[in-house]
Amino acid sequence: MSASPYQFGFIGAGKLAGSVIRGLLLKNFCAPSAILASEPNAETRTQLQNELGISLTTENGEIAAKTEIVFLGVKPQMVLPVLRGLGVALTDKLVVSFAAGIRIAQMEVVTPARIMRVLTNTPSAIGRAASAFASGPRATDQDRQKIRTMFGTIGLVVEVDDDQINAVTALAGSGPAFVYAMIEALARGGEKMGLNKQVSLQLAAQTALGATEMMMTSGKSPEELIKMVVTPGGTTAAGLRVMEERFVAAALADAVEAATKRGQEMARENL
Known part of the structure; x- marks a missing residue:
């Protein structure tokens, strides 16, 4: 008891x-x-x-x-x-x-x-x-x-x-907001190409869910999974090229770094 x-x-x-x-x-x-x-x-x-x-x-x-x-x-x-x-x-x-x-x-x-x-x-x-x-x-x-x-x-x-822990806070604690922002951006892309807003958001969210489950259960690295989707000269390659040109991967890594540094600042502020 x-x-x-x-x-x-x-x-x-x-x-x-x-x-x-x-x-x-x-x-x-x-x-x-x-x-x-x-x-x-x-x-x-x-x-x-x-x-x-x-x-x-x-x-x-x-x-x-x-x-x-x-x-x-x-x-x-x-x-x-x-x-x-x-x-x-x-x-x-x-x-x-x-x-x-x-x-x-x-x-x-x-x-x-x-x-x-x-x-x-x-x-x-x-x-x-x-x-x-x-x-x-x-x-x-x-x-x-x-x-x-x-x-x-x-x-x-x-x-x-x-x-x-500050790095964990940035990656896992703040991470959902970063993922939601990515899903919203994908959905906006779908809307721009003529999809209904709700349909576009549902497709983007389900795509993120499916991709995450695939990575968690397949044992494959993100790089390996990307290669499974990409066809040279195809639609995915065209989209990834734009992401590279706009430094999307670097921006996400920088977001984690910025959130980590803010956690460190908060620790110093409370000394």
Whole structure:
């Protein structure tokens, strides 16, 4: 039996934390009765309670007192103030931060808790997350296994060092937005060539889904899969040539770099 009334506590239940909660419930990892979340926004509280059946509060202290594992779903600039505010209430607790830019060492200075970080993304809501976790020196092997199992239930999970988390944030955390932008651009191309907007968007999204599944299941590299589609002098070759001329691949790599650097800046801003 659990010593705490709830297994999982979420301080902040916005877009990302809400997606994680939805994924855990979708995959039957736990029951709604196992989750307690604190959320200042009344509309969000009502929505989560009605939609998911979890317990809600406005008091962060209640999360610390009543849950086994505390997840921080607050904005990066609020992480350290929240931890300071909870003080010794987090003694012997595992605290897992979702925030970009705030390193484990920074958090350990202000709290006695065992600290881990998880960087995940909003597709966790449908069990398709790309997640990475890093653990501080106080975290135990049991802590790491719990988090690996939990996030493995809602998608892919890998373990990385804390100094690699900013890159994970840029690639996996921000990555869905980059992919959505690419899908939107493909759909606009279809519209430009005369397709109905909705049809074009559906085709672009399904193409991205199919290509992703193909890569994940075939064991082939992206380069090999591209060669399977391209015919010399054909339509795909013509399109790829334009992408090369417009430096599309370089722009995407630069987007990941820019997001990574912003995460590093955020860490320095919170020293």
